[in-house]
Amino acid sequence: MRELTEQKATVLPATFWRHLRRILPPDGLLTKPTQVAVYECDGLPVYRARPLAVALPRTRAEVGLVLALCSRYGVPVVARGAGTGLSGGALPHAHGIVLSLARLNRILAIDPDNRTARLEPGVRNSAVSEAAAPYGLFYAPDPSSQIACTIGGNVAENAGGVHCLKYGLTTHNVLAVRFFTADGVLHEVGGVTGEAPFDLLALLVGSEGLLGVVVEVTVRLVPKPPATVALLAAFRSLAEAAASVSAVIGEGLVPAGLELMDALALSAAQDYTGIPYPPDSQAVVLAEVDGDLATIELDVAHVRRLLLGHGAFAIEEARSEEDRRRLWLGRKSAFPAVGRLAPDYYCMDGTIPRSALVAVLAEIGERSRRYGLPVANVFHAGDGNLHPLILYDAKIPGELERVEELGAEILRLCLAYGGTISGEHGVGVEKLDGMCAQFTAAELATFHALKSAFDPHNLLNPGKAVPTPARCVEPGGMHVHEGRMPFSSLERF
Amino acid sequence: MTHDDTATLASAVRAAYERQTPLEVVGGGTRRHLGRAPDGQPLSLASHSGIVEYEPSGFVVTVRAGTTLHDLDAALSREGQTLMADIPRFSAASTIGGAVAAGFTGPGRPYTGALRDSVLGARVISGTGQVLAFGGKVLKNVAGFDVSRLMVGAFGTLGVILDVSVRVSRCPEDVQVVAFEMSWPEARECLKRWEGDLPLTGAFYHRGVLSVRLAGREARVAAAVRELGGEKGRPEAFTELRDLAFDFFQAPGSLWRLLVPPDSPWDPEETLIDWAGAQRFWVTLALAQEVREKAAQYGGQAVRVWGPDRSEGPWAAPPAATMALLTRVKTALDPRAILNRGRLYRDW
Ligand SMILES: Cc1cc2nc3c(=O)[nH]c(=O)nc-3n(C[C@H](O)[C@H](O)[C@H](O)COP(=O)(O)OP(=O)(O)OC[C@H]3O[C@@H](n4cnc5c(N)ncnc54)[C@H](O)[C@@H]3O)c2cc1C
Numbered sequence: 001m002r003e004l005t006e007q008k009a010t011v012l013p014a015t016f017w018r019h020l021r022r023i024l025p026p027d028g029l030l031t032k033p034t035q036v037a038v039y040e041c042d043g044l045p046v047y048r049a050r051p052l053a054v055a056l057p058r059t060r061a062e063v064g065l066v067l068a069l070c071s072r073y074g075v076p077v078v079a080r081g082a083g084t085g086l087s088g089g090a091l092p093h094a095h096g097i098v099l100s101l102a103r104l105n106r107i108l109a110i111d112p113d114n115r116t117a118r119l120e121p122g123v124r125n126s127a128v129s130e131a132a133a134p135y136g137l138f139y140a141p142d143p144s145s146q147i148a149c150t151i152g153g154n155v156a157e158n159a160g161g162v163h164c165l166k167y168g169l170t171t172h173n174v175l176a177v178r179f180f181t182a183d184g185v186l187h188e189v190g191g192v193t194g195e196a197p198f199d200l201l202a203l204l205v206g207s208e209g210l211l212g213v214v215v216e217v218t219v220r221l222v223p224k225p226p227a228t229v230a231l232l233a234a235f236r237s238l239a240e241a242a243a244s245v246s247a248v249i250g251e252g253l254v255p256a257g258l259e260l261m262d263a264l265a266l267s268a269a270q271d272y273t274g275i276p277y278p279p280d281s282q283a284v285v286l287a288e289v290d291g292d293l294a295t296i297e298l299d300v301a302h303v304r305r306l307l308l309g310h311g312a313f314a315i316e317e318a319r320s321e322e323d324r325r326r327l328w329l330g331r332k333s334a335f336p337a338v339g340r341l342a343p344d345y346y347c348m349d350g351t352i353p354r355s356a357l358v359a360v361l362a363e364i365g366e367r368s369r370r371y372g373l374p375v376a377n378v379f380h381a382g383d384g385n386l387h388p389l390i391l392y393d394a395k396i397p398g399e400l401e402r403v404e405e406l407g408a409e410i411l412r413l414c415l416a417y418g419g420t421i422s423g424e425h426g427v428g429v430e431k432l433d434g435m436c437a438q439f440t441a442a443e444l445a446t447f448h449a450l451k452s453a454f455d456p457h458n459l460l461n462p463g464k465a466v467p468t469p470a471r472c473v474e475p476g477g478m479h480v481h482e483g484r485m486p487f488s489s490l491e492r493f
Numbered sequence: 494m495t496h497d498d499t500a501t502l503a504s505a506v507r508a509a510y511e512r513q514t515p516l517e518v519v520g521g522g523t524r525r526h527l528g529r530a531p532d533g534q535p536l537s538l539a540s541h542s543g544i545v546e547y548e549p550s551g552f553v554v555t556v557r558a559g560t561t562l563h564d565l566d567a568a569l570s571r572e573g574q575t576l577m578a579d580i581p582r583f584s585a586a587s588t589i590g591g592a593v594a595a596g597f598t599g600p601g602r603p604y605t606g607a608l609r610d611s612v613l614g615a616r617v618i619s620g621t622g623q624v625l626a627f628g629g630k631v632l633k634n635v636a637g638f639d640v641s642r643l644m645v646g647a648f649g650t651l652g653v654i655l656d657v658s659v660r661v662s663r664c665p666e667d668v669q670v671v672a673f674e675m676s677w678p679e680a681r682e683c684l685k686r687w688e689g690d691l692p693l694t695g696a697f698y699h700r701g702v703l704s705v706r707l708a709g710r711e712a713r714v715a716a717a718v719r720e721l722g723g724e725k726g727r728p729e730a731f732t733e734l735r736d737l738a739f740d741f742f743q744a745p746g747s748l749w750r751l752l753v754p755p756d757s758p759w760d761p762e763e764t765l766i767d768w769a770g771a772q773r774f775w776v777t778l779a780l781a782q783e784v785r786e787k788a789a790q791y792g793g794q795a796v797r798v799w800g801p802d803r804s805e806g807p808w809a810a811p812p813a814a815t816m817a818l819l820t821r822v823k824t825a826l827d828p829r830a831i832l833n834r835g836r837l838y839r840d841w
Contacts, residue, residue: 113685114754158635169633171642172610187815192793193752193771195596195646197808197837198819199609202642206635223689250550252574252663292690295713351631355551383632423633431636438636442623446826447638453821466637 012052016073020055023065028103030054039098042083042090043145046400047429051078051092058103060120060178060186060215066099067213068184071459077182078461079209081122081153084145086347087428089157089208089464096459099213101152107131108216114192115221116175121152121214125159128219137221140167143424144332152214158206160424162257162331165382166290169424171205173220179204179212182455187212203450208426209461211454225290228256229300230324233312234281238262238365238377241283242357244310245381248287248303249354255303257288258382259331262361265338265378265389269330272337277330278314285312285381286331288324334378335389342374342391346403350414351423354384363413364388371406385423386414412437427465435465436472444469494564495543497557499624499655505536506653506831507622515834518649520559520591523583527595528648530803531836536653538590544568545656546630552577553613553630555658558590565589569661577660578608579695581736590654596646599735600695600706603769608645611660615641617652620827630658648807649833650841651826665694665708669718670726672704677759677766684769691717695731698759698766699741706731734767737798741765746778747800753793761787781805806838 021029030036031053040048052075057063070077076096083090092098105122112135117128125146128139142161143149149159155177160169167173176190189200204211235241241260248258261269263282270277277284285307289299300317307315318324330337338345352360361377364386368375379387388410392403411421411434421427421434435444447466451458509516515533519525542559549572556565563585569575579601580592593615598607614628617640628634628641644654675683680703684696687705692713695706704726707717718725733739742748755770764773777784781797788795797807810816823830823841830841 111754113756116754158639160633164633168606168610171639172606181818185814187818188811189815191752192754193602193768194607195752195796197811198647198651198822199643199645200819200822202609202639202645203822206639211638223685225689246550249552252552254662292692292713294716295692295710298710298713351633353548353551353553353631355548380633385633418629419631420629420634420636422636423631424635426635427637435636440625443625443627443637446619446625446640449825450638450640450822453825454818 012073012075016069016075019069020053020066023057023062023069024055025058028056028058028062030056036098039080039083039092039100042085042088044086044088044428044430047088047091049092049094051094051096051098054098054100056100056103060104063099063101063104063213063215064180064184064186067180067182070097071183071457074457074459076459076462077213079152079156079213081150081156082124082145082148084149085153085157085428086349086425087422087430089426089428089461091429091464093462101150101213101215104215110135110221112137115223116218117221118216118218119151120216121150121155123151125149125151125154132221136224138224139173139219140164140222141170141173144335151217151219155205155214155217156207156209157424157426160380160383160385162259162288162380165258165380166254166256167222171202174201174205174217175220176218177201177204177214178216179214181212182457182459186215190218206426208428208465210451210465211460213460225256225292227293227296228288228290228319228324229296230318230327231287231289231300231303231307232316232318232327233285233287233307234278234314235283235285235311236280236313237311238283238361239358240311241285242361242381244285244307244312246355246357247306247310249382251302251306253299253302255287255299255382256290257286259286260284260377260379260381261286261331261334262377264341264374264376265334266330268337268341268376269334272333272340273329275326275329286327331378338376338378338389338391341376343393343395344391345376346390346392346407347425348386348388348390348407348410349423349425350411350419350421351383351385352414352417352419354382356417356419357381357384360386360413360417364410367406367409371402373403373406380423383423384419408433429464432467432471435467441469441472444472495557496540497543498538498541498559502536502538502541502653502655503618503622503624506618506620509534509831510621510829513829513831515831518594518653518833520588520594521561521584521586523587524591524595526799527807528836529806529839531833533831533834538588538653541655549574551630552661553658554661555630555656556589557656558588558593558654560589561585562587562589562592570664573664574661575664577605577611577662578602579605579735580608583736589657589659593645593654593657594647594649600697600731600767603696603771604694605662609642612641612645612657613660614658615644616655617644618655619652620829620832624655625652628658632660648836650823650837651832653832665714666711667714668706668708668728669714670704670706670728670730671718671721671723672702672726673723674702676701681756681770688769691721696769697734704730739765741774742776744776746776747802748798749775749777749784750796750798751775751784751788751793752796753788753791757791757793785809808837810838
């Protein structure tokens with residue numbers, strides 16, 4: 001475990017605290033160590049820090065006032081949704097406050113005629129689809145954490161999910177956002193079609209709480225498809241399964257979801273759910289096809305042909321809601337299932353071109369053997385988004401460091417194949433070194449310049465998502481690309 | 494024709510930055526009449542052209558900005574593929590860079606996505622002459638701020654686009670158009686009912702007639718045509734609409750796009766309704782103020798496409814605090830406002 005920052009006694013004037021208390025509801029400010037302890041980390045608990053306080057406003061106006069006050073006193077602010085982030089994005093700042101948006105959790109409007117929903121940031125992801133269901137509509141991006149994570153957190157991370165292959169990521173499904181800049185000024189970007197003179201919406205989505213605090217989100221709702229068919233194809237090798245995914249994509253088919261699980265993930269899921277996979281399965285591919293009744297038959301037949309052609313030795317098909325749920329159960333519970341295989345696991349996240357799946361999975365397997373650390377793969381294969389889960393025991397001295405080394409190797413592999421160090425979990429504090437490998441100093445400087453345009457005093461989630469130039473030249477981190485000069489221009493710092 | 498002109502272009506921008514002289518970034522010049530008239534010496538991207546990387550099985554193409562859409566279409570169609578976003582081909586000279594900078598998407602938008610949705614990455618020259626790469630070639634990528642998408646529709650005011658990686662998709666086996674005479678509320682109800690049920694890829698409403706485009710697998714399109722009935726229409730109607738080439742667009746006045754909630758009434762009736770209701774084209778002599786108020790009446794906004802008075806920009810200025818934020822973003826990427834100065838807003 002890393003205590004990122006020591007608790008230096010930061011002394012803020014009593015007037016700051018008096019004002020803060022006045023802004024917030026009576027139960028809206030947590031300062032006691034026992035109260036703030038639960039906010040010390042997010043879904044990546046290897047990083048922990050204790051904030052000075054946690055503010056729990058109930059209204060947009062309160063959020064604005066808290067920000068204006070913190071800006072006046074130069075207090076860092078870390079926005080937080082449900083804290084399910086997997087890269088330490090919501091890790092508190094030891095000299096700042098956590099601004100929880102969890103209580104701003106009202107669905108402000110569902111407009112079935114125009115197929116939109118207007119939401120406060122603390123609304124849980126799955127609550128949106130639940131509220132839209134009576135109108136035959138749903139909100140498409142469905143991270144596996146959807147029962148807990150918030151829309152504000154989804155916007156901040158550009159969250160994806162199983163159905164993003166067909167329906168797009170958060171950035172494709174958000175039409176407008178209201179947000180406060182660090183100075184407490186409210187802005188509105190986007191509109192009915194999401195278009196605007198500058199696509200600030202694109203910039204905000206995935207900005208990890210560095211550019212603004214999102215207080216209202218308008219999302220697109222989509223009609224539920226008339227029919228859905230799920231296929232589970234079992235393979236005797238991981239390579240065959242991966243090749244079948246590349247083939248389905250290569251044919252130009254766009255299933256609603258296309259996921260892959262390897263042998264280790266399968267045995268974990270099987271033990272966890274009690275639902276057996278076909279005997280001798282070394283990997284399975286889950287394909288979900290949806291659409292109108294006529295198209296779906298054509299697509300299912302086509303996908304089946306491709307899976308069989310690449311060595312699937314058994315295919316199960318599910319059409320009813322209940323049967324589909326059963327087929328998906330192992331995939332949906334794969335993380336907690338894998339969690340039972342070892343005391344700890346580290347969830348990696350990177351993306352590669354989909355044609356490189358076979359090669360990259362083989363290389364990951366080779367490295368796993370070399371490090372003697374088991375790796376389970378269960379991931380969004382259709383869009384090339386890998387989630388290798390590295391199993392380890394944190395109590396063994398030095399083990400976490402080796403896991404991080406292996407993780408860094410896997411990310412370098414993603415880059416070498418033309419991919420990226422993060423597909424959906426964000427950079428947070430976890431991947432700052434990886435950013436040095438993916439971007440040049442000038443590109444990182446541009447990110448800092450954009451950050452300054454929104455937050456000139458660097459108060460919103462400082463230190464996350466974009467590394468400082470100094471960090472990128474430190475030895476030990478992932479190194480800057482060969483031939484890319486680290487100091488070509490730092491003029492805008 | 495394929496040629497990498499990065500070094501020359503970057504040094505031209507660097508020189509302009511040092512001298513503080515503005516540049517007008519020009520691709521094929523077919524979108525030059527859109528937006529405000531910019532100041533500056535033309536900087537041509539025409540010779541920076543060619544496909545950088547294209548692997549058909551990955552459904553992504555990386556292409557230099559000066560490549561014409563005509564050449565790109567030809568390369569993609571050899572593989573049975575096409576750009577995923579339905580973007581205008583104003584003429585054979587139109588370039589992909591110009592298309593991305595202008596950011597327009599045609600009638601396919603509600604069904605196959607906006608151009609900004611299919612942009613995965615871009616390499617650009619900043620206003621200081623630096624060559625920078627953002628995004629990438631993969632579908633999911635959350636490393637760094639999404640600067641490549643920010644370039645879409647910014648009219649070249651934030652960077653000179655060098656290359657873009659965009660998504661492509663399989664060409665439909667068949668395309669058919671059917672038309673129905675009906676009221677707008679009836680048309681809107683039909684569109685909502687059909688979405689998801691039928692292989693729709695476009696729907697517009699003009700002079701009391703709803704035209705819909707069906708595209709995809711041959712068997713599926715044929716079944717949909719039988720199911721729907723209606724009059725058989727011309728598939729070219731949709732490409733003409735995409736390229737703003739209907740007679741409708743040639744009427745005297747300014748061309749506006751009203752972006753409104755799709756369920757808004759057909760008002761005024763001289764508008765052509767696209768995007769299943771969300772976009773209304775209006776050619777009018779009315780004052781900008783009146784047009785913007787009409788869109789606001791339905792909770793939307795108006796965007797000026799072209800017209801005689803080029804002092805009026807495409808977008809109305811947002812509230813002062815947000816305008817100040819936009820200006821800071823502009824300054825972060827183009828500190829001396831040399832790129833397409835004045836194209837979007839006066840002075841920057
Ligand atoms: C079991 C599990 C499965 C997961 N599966 C997926 C998956 O399939 N796909 C996927 O994409 N992710 C997944 N995640 C990661 C995580 O759930 C997402 O990143 C989610 O979007 C985070 O939402 P949150 O509300 O928990 O945000 P938090 O973790 O609280 O915050 C995340 C970041 O957003 C910022 N933030 C939060 N709210 C706001 C706001 N209102 N304004 C500005 N910034 C804000 C924070 O500062 C922080 O940087 C998974 C996580 C877990 C634990």
